[in-house]
Amino acid sequence: MPELIHVARDEDRDTYYLNMGPQHPSTHGVLRLRLLLKGEEILTAEPIVGYSHRAHEKMAENRNYIQFLPNTSRIDYLSGMIYNIGYCQAIERILELEVPERAEYIRIICCELNRISSHLLWYGTLLLDLGGFTPFLYCWDDREEILDLLDAITGSRLTYSYGRFGGVGMDVDEEFLSGVSAFCKRFRERLPEYETLVTKNIIFENRCKDVGIMDLEMAREFAVTGPMLRALGEPRDLRKDEPYGIYDKFDFEIPTRTGGDTYDRFLVRVEEIQQSLSIVEQAVSRIPDGPVMMAKPPRKIKPPEGEYYFAVESARGHFGMFIVSDGSEIPERIHLRTPSFANLASLREMLPGTMIADTIAILGSIDIVLPEIDR
Amino acid sequence: MVRDFTDIFGSTWLAAAASVAVIMAFLSVNSLMLIWMERKVSARMQRRLGPTEHGPFGLLQTFCDAIKLLGKELITPRHASTKLYLAAPILIFAPIIAICSLFPVSGNWVFRDYDIALVLVLAFTSMSILGIFAAGWGSNNKYSLLGAIRSILQNIAYEVPLLLSVMAVVLLAGSLNLRDIAMQQSGIPYVLLQPLAALIFFVAATAETNRAPFDIPEAESELIGGFHTEYSGMRFGMFFFAEYSSMVIVCGLATILFLGGWHGPVLPGIVWFFIKVYALIFVMMWFRWTFPRLRFDQLLKFSWLVLVPLAVLNLLATALVLKLL
Numbered sequence: 001m002p003e004l005i006h007v008a009r010d011e012d013r014d015t016y017y018l019n020m021g022p023q024h025p026s027t028h029g030v031l032r033l034r035l036l037l038k039g040e041e042i043l044t045a046e047p048i049v050g051y052s053h054r055a056h057e058k059m060a061e062n063r064n065y066i067q068f069l070p071n072t073s074r075i076d077y078l079s080g081m082i083y084n085i086g087y088c089q090a091i092e093r094i095l096e097l098e099v100p101e102r103a104e105y106i107r108i109i110c111c112e113l114n115r116i117s118s119h120l121l122w123y124g125t126l127l128l129d130l131g132g133f134t135p136f137l138y139c140w141d142d143r144e145e146i147l148d149l150l151d152a153i154t155g156s157r158l159t160y161s162y163g164r165f166g167g168v169g170m171d172v173d174e175e176f177l178s179g180v181s182a183f184c185k186r187f188r189e190r191l192p193e194y195e196t197l198v199t200k201n202i203i204f205e206n207r208c209k210d211v212g213i214m215d216l217e218m219a220r221e222f223a224v225t226g227p228m229l230r231a232l233g234e235p236r237d238l239r240k241d242e243p244y245g246i247y248d249k250f251d252f253e254i255p256t257r258t259g260g261d262t263y264d265r266f267l268v269r270v271e272e273i274q275q276s277l278s279i280v281e282q283a284v285s286r287i288p289d290g291p292v293m294m295a296k297p298p299r300k301i302k303p304p305e306g307e308y309y310f311a312v313e314s315a316r317g318h319f320g321m322f323i324v325s326d327g328s329e330i331p332e333r334i335h336l337r338t339p340s341f342a343n344l345a346s347l348r349e350m351l352p353g354t355m356i357a358d359t360i361a362i363l364g365s366i367d368i369v370l371p372e373i374d375r
Numbered sequence: 376m377v378r379d380f381t382d383i384f385g386s387t388w389l390a391a392a393a394s395v396a397v398i399m400a401f402l403s404v405n406s407l408m409l410i411w412m413e414r415k416v417s418a419r420m421q422r423r424l425g426p427t428e429h430g431p432f433g434l435l436q437t438f439c440d441a442i443k444l445l446g447k448e449l450i451t452p453r454h455a456s457t458k459l460y461l462a463a464p465i466l467i468f469a470p471i472i473a474i475c476s477l478f479p480v481s482g483n484w485v486f487r488d489y490d491i492a493l494v495l496v497l498a499f500t501s502m503s504i505l506g507i508f509a510a511g512w513g514s515n516n517k518y519s520l521l522g523a524i525r526s527i528l529q530n531i532a533y534e535v536p537l538l539l540s541v542m543a544v545v546l547l548a549g550s551l552n553l554r555d556i557a558m559q560q561s562g563i564p565y566v567l568l569q570p571l572a573a574l575i576f577f578v579a580a581t582a583e584t585n586r587a588p589f590d591i592p593e594a595e596s597e598l599i600g601g602f603h604t605e606y607s608g609m610r611f612g613m614f615f616f617a618e619y620s621s622m623v624i625v626c627g628l629a630t631i632l633f634l635g636g637w638h639g640p641v642l643p644g645i646v647w648f649f650i651k652v653y654a655l656i657f658v659m660m661w662f663r664w665t666f667p668r669l670r671f672d673q674l675l676k677f678s679w680l681v682l683v684p685l686a687v688l689n690l691l692a693t694a695l696v697l698k699l700l
Contacts (some may be wrong), residue, residue, distance in 0.1 A: 018517050026596040040521065040671060129596045131587060131668025137421035197665070203588055204667050356521070357670045360597050 014038055018356075022051045026129045026360045029370030033347070033359070042359065045351035047344055053374040060334035065091060065301040068334070070161045075336060076372035077158045078121055079315040081114035081150070086312035088163035089244055090321050093310055094303045095165070098294055103167040104246045105287040109180060110150060110162060112276040112283070116187075117146040118315035119273050126266065126364035127198060130207050135198050142190060145183050152176055165301060167293035177284055184281050191274070199270065208263035212350045212362035215260060222346040226317025226339050227272060228366060231257045231264040238313035250279050262365040269367070302329055316340050316367055336375055340368040391476075394486040398475045406619040407437040409656065413619075416660045447608035452515055455605065459513030464606070464613035467506025470499040471620045478627050479554040481637040481644030492553040493545065496628060497538060500583065503621065504530045507592065507602050510614070514605035522601025525671055526592030529582060532678035533589075537579035539686035540572040543693040544632045557636030564635035571689045573633040575682055577655075580625035582674070584618065587663035591671050626655035 018035045021027040030051035036043040056075055060068045072087040073080030085107050092099060099107075124139030147157045153172050154162040162169050198204055219229055229236055235254040239247040255271035257264035305327040311320035317339030324333040343366050350362055384390040411426065411434060418425030426433030451460060474496050476486035489495060504527060511523020544565055548556040566573040582589035593601030600606075603614040630636060630651040637644030639651075669677070 016517065025599060127667060131590065131594060131596060132666065133417070134421050134664045137423065141422060198667075201667065203669055206673055207667060207670055355671060357591070357594070357597050357668075 015043060020359070026363065027370075028125065028363070028368055031344075031363075031368065031370055031373075033351075033363075035351070035356075035359070037356070040355045040357075042351050042354055042356070045347055045359070047347050049341075049344070049370070049373050051374065052371050054371065056375045057334060057336060060331055062330065064329040065303075065331060066165070068331070069163070070159070073159045073161050074371070075338065075375060076314065076316070076319075076340075076369045078369050079114045079118040080158055081154075081160050081162060082111045082312060082314045083319060084160055085111055085163040085168075085245075086310070086314070086319055087321060088165055089312065090308070090310035090323065091165050091301060091303070093244075094308050094323070094325075095298065095301065097166045097298070099167055100291045100294060101246075101288050102171075102290040103292040105283050106168050106172055106292060107163070107245060108247070108250070108283045109172075109280055109287075110153075110160075110168075112280045113146050113150060113180070114160075115276045115315045116273050116280075117143045117150075119269050119276075120146075122269065122315075122364075122367040123194075123198075123273075126361075126367075127204075129360045129364040130204065132198070132201075132204070135194065138190075138194065138197070142187055145186075149176060149179050149183065152179070164293060164297070166297040167291070171292045177287065180280060181284050184277055184284075187277065194270075199267075205263065207357075207361055208266060208365070209261060210259075211262045211354065211358050212365060213259070213261045214346060214350060218346060218349055219260075222349075223342040224317070224346055225342065226313070226315075226367075227268045228265055228317070228343050228346075230254060231268045232260040233258040238311055238318060242311070244310075244312055250282050252276075252279050262361050265365040300329055302327060303331075311337070314339060316369070316372070317343060338372045338375060340366070340370075341373045344368050344373055390487075394476045395472055398472050398486070402471065402475065402620045402623070403616065405623060406616040407441060408434075409619040409622065410437045410440075410615070412653075412656070413660050413663075416657065417664045420661075420664045441612065444609050444612040449608045449610055450605075452605050454515045456513045456515065459509040460605075461513075463506050463510035463513060463602075464610045464617075465506075466509055467503050467617045468613055468620070470502040471617060471624060474499045474624050475620075477553060478624075478631065479557060479636065480648045484645060485554060488552075488554060490550075490552045493541065493551045493556070496553070496624075497541065500621075500624070501530065501534055503617065506617070510606070511602040514602070516605050518598045518600070519602050519604050522592045522594075522598045522604070525598075526585060526602060528671075529585075529589065529592060529674060532675050533579045533582040533682075536575050536678060536682035536686040537583060539683065539690050540569075540575040540579065541632065543569050543572040543686075543690050546690070546693050546697055553631050553636075557631045557638070560635035561638050564633060564638070566633040569633065569689070569693070571685060572693075573629070575686050575689070576633065577629060577658075579678075579682060580629060581659060581662060582678070584621045584625055584659075586618075586622065586659055588666035588669050589674060590663075590668060591674060594668055596668075622656055622659060623652060626652045626659070629655055 015036055015038045018037050020033040020035055022030040022032045027033065032048040032051065034046040034048060056071050059071055069087065073084035075083050120139040120143040124136035127135040150160065151157050153170060153176055154160040214228065214232060216232055219232055225236065233256050235256050237254045240254055252275045255268050255275060257268050303325040305325055308323045309320060311318055318337065319339055320337035322335040322337065323331055326332045347362070351359055354362065384393060415425040426436035429435035429439055451457060477489060477492045477496055479485040507526045508523045511519040544556065545551060547565060547568060548559050550556055585592050593603065603611055606614060630648060634651045637648040639647035
């Protein structure tokens with residue numbers, strides 16, 4: 001582990017510090033990177049987080065379980081649906097609530113759409129960081145359609161709060177379902193366009209291949225999860241490993257790569273977009289009729305005294321909730337284990353030896369959301 | 376009969392003043408139009424509309440932007456070395472005016488007709504790097520300094536293939552006078568005789584103007600603004616104008632050297648000249664909105680290991696063929 005603070009010695013005239021961020025166009029929010037540089041080469045890198053701390057965990061300690069629900073979709077505003085519904089699923093698991101079949105299907109559709117939109121945003125911003133502006137707007141264009149669809153049923157574009165303990169907030173109509181299938185069809189036609197513009201672009205390949213290589217040991221050390229881990233050849237995905245909801249009823253694959261560099265992370269996420277699309281298509285074709293809320297939802301959420309852990313696979317990796325209950329309506333403690341936090345820490349070991357331009361590529365490939373790191 | 380400004384005005388000083396005035400007027404309007412064009416081209420490539428509000432097709436949008444820039448406060452960073460900082464925008468713009476005065480835009484229209492015009496153009500082109508370095512060094516900002524260092528290395532690396540590819544044309548034409556070179560292409564433009572040189576020239580010229588995918592000195596996602604991070608208001612505007620003006624220059628040079636200058640059927644020469652220049656500029660914009668940025672070391676490798684050897688081979692082959700003929 002490098003020391004936290006380096007004091008440049010006087011005789012050490014070749015090196016200097018560069019504060020990248022918190023105001024920098026490519027740090028995806030308010031991340032600060034303290035880089036010790038020699039020319040353009042990075043000697044040590046130290047990510048400094050906390051600039052957008054909102055005390056979500058503390059807020060959980062002074063409100064009841066239902067009041068904490070809107071907070072969850074604000075942890076990670078890019079895949080808020082997954083966090084929001086993940087929290088509902090955690091409470092349902094604790095209280096052993098039965099969720100109607102239709103609600104489960106709606107949840108799957110919404111979560112996977114949200115995962116696609118989150119990956120699209122990452123795709124666009126990675127390319128933006130690498131200097132390609134056009135793919136960014138292509139992604140924005142497609143992402144906009146997803147946001148419109150989700151907006152139609154939840155009433156908001158990013159911070160959904162759509163999940164309820166025992167179902168979802170509102171039923172979907174035929175218009176939404178046909179809109180989703182139309183989106184899937186159109187988006188599948190768009191994917192080859194992305195491929196010719198980006199994936200097969202030689203400059204893009206050169207910028208990403210063999211950049212920011214991570215090995216399994218490093219991944220274990222930093223508890224890296226999600227697409228970053230899958231780019232190392234580990235097919236770890238909670239949707240398959242510990243199926244929650246009704247993910248076990250769907251036919252999908254966990255894409256993996258073996259190189260563990262930026263390009264592999266890119267390919268893994270691109271394939272994940274396709275897998276999510278296929279899940280959405282399956283769900284839309286099989287969605288049953290029925291209620292979207294359990295018949296008698298509990299009026300007071302009082303989990304029995306104890307400690308609970310529940311995790312879902314967010315767009316960025318393993319999102320875990322450690323809930324301590326003292327039997328009252330107000331949680332004793334909710335610890336949120338957010339994937340970007342662990343993934344970001346690996347920068348410390350990935351960055352030394354690379355150049356400033358690579359920093360941006362590597363940072364982009366991690367797919368961080370700063371508010372989710374700071375919470 | 377060639378008419379340059381000296382013949383019209385009689386006095387060299389008057390002629391120089393008049394050419395500067397005309398060129399300045401042209402360059403400023405032209406830059407504004409090019410920025411508009413860039414925004415429209417990028418918008419069309421990205422399924423957007425681009426500027427539409429002001430004037431027909433949003434043509435006046437960039438004029439409004441320029442007026443806004445004029446009204447902005449000019450900030451000098453506290454620890455900047457003021458002289459360099461203030462001189463940089465001028466240093467970067469002055470050579471461009473000099474270069475423009477050497478361009479023959481049609482068979483009998485040139486501000487200043489020199490026999491060694493090509494040498495002068497290339498010399499002035501490399502002068503703009505001084506402005507960039509002054510900006511980077513004078514701003515007292517690490518990002519600016521990095522941008523300045525990058526741009527110097529890049530310019531050295533790309534000047535070499537640029538010169539080598541131009542030399543092949545000079546060998547063919549047997550002259551350094553831009554007008555003569557263009558004259559000789561009344562039949563076949565040199566791009567057909569020297570396709571490799573034309574390609575190398577265009578790639579090197581794109582790098583020379585710091586345009587994407589070679590825009591690493593100002594790479595906004597890495598170095599924020601590179602050498603012009605600290606500039607505000609019209610000082611920043613000067614860098615902006617300089618970028619678009621230097622696009623006109625390299626594309627104008629490419630037109631004269633490879634596309635036969637003002638030669639073309641039906642339309643008058645000056646129209647053909649500008650059609651060719653703007654077509655090349657469009658290609659440059661197309662590059663920018665399609666490709667991601669190269670990394671710094673890849674950029675240098677590409678120049679030294681690909682472009683320079685190719686340009687040398689091309690030059691040797693040209694010399695050999697000319698000798699045998």
